[in-house]
Amino acid sequence: MNRLFWVLLVVPFLAGRGLADNQPDLDQRVAAIAAELRCLVCQNQSIAESNADLAVDLRRQIREQLKEGRSERDVLDFMVQRYGDFVLYRPPLKASTFLLWGGPFLLLVLGIFLLARKIRSVRRPAPQLSEAERARAAALLGTGKE
């Protein structure tokens, strides 16, 4: 009786250990993919963060596909086929997403250009006045002739 008690006590832990050997790995892979995908129902959350029904379904979908031995790439392609590039937080570089990827660099180049122009104009030496201009300026300012 006593021995049975100990066996019953220990068996669940052993079973738990067996599961733990491959579960965390799969969990991590599911979480990594889910974090790359935008939840379409609550658009400011990823599928990993959201508890929306659809997010739960999609996480289950990711898990099943990984279990079936598909790669991360396959799972992401599966999602893009159905929901479009919009589901990816890092969409591929193409004509329609060029502004998204290139925009910040375009702004940087524009900023550098404007800054350089400004610096150059500040450095430019003050214009030299001819004798006649100097006299006219003096007359206008009413400081009289030198």
Added chain:
Amino acid sequence: MSARALWVLGIFIALVMLLAVGLTLNPREVPSPLVGKAAPPFELPLLRDPDKTFTTKERLGSVWLLNVWASWCVSCREEHPVLLELAKTGAVPVYGLNYKDRREDGLRWLAAYGDPYHLSVVDPQGRIGIDYGVYGVPETYVIDKRGVIRYKQIGPVTREVLAQKILPLVGQLSRE
């Protein structure tokens, strides 16, 4: 006006135009990559008769609408009268995909509000919904004779959408 003031004004106008366009877009309307592609095939049990099934193959050769609905979906009630009117005209058959719902709830809903569907199939787990990229019920797909999705309506079908987009498209597709 000095060149500098013109520059500032130009930048201001550009910004206003950018915001005027950007802020009036609906971020919930994500263009579906499925438009122009073959409708994902499925074979699902009927809502009214679980022993029978419907497959998308049966519809090859004619234009039809696939409407994703659920008894828990609030906006579905909004579009329901529009679908009932459409069903009455018989312009195009509407097939229902009862999405993530319980059979009895779906049947009760149809009994209470009327049934515009040629037939409804059930997708309790939402698996076919995922294949169709469903993310906000109701959604409606216009599928042509070759089984290609030609239009997707996200959210309720309104009378305007029906009159201006769906019916003209159905007419054009029927002639194809």
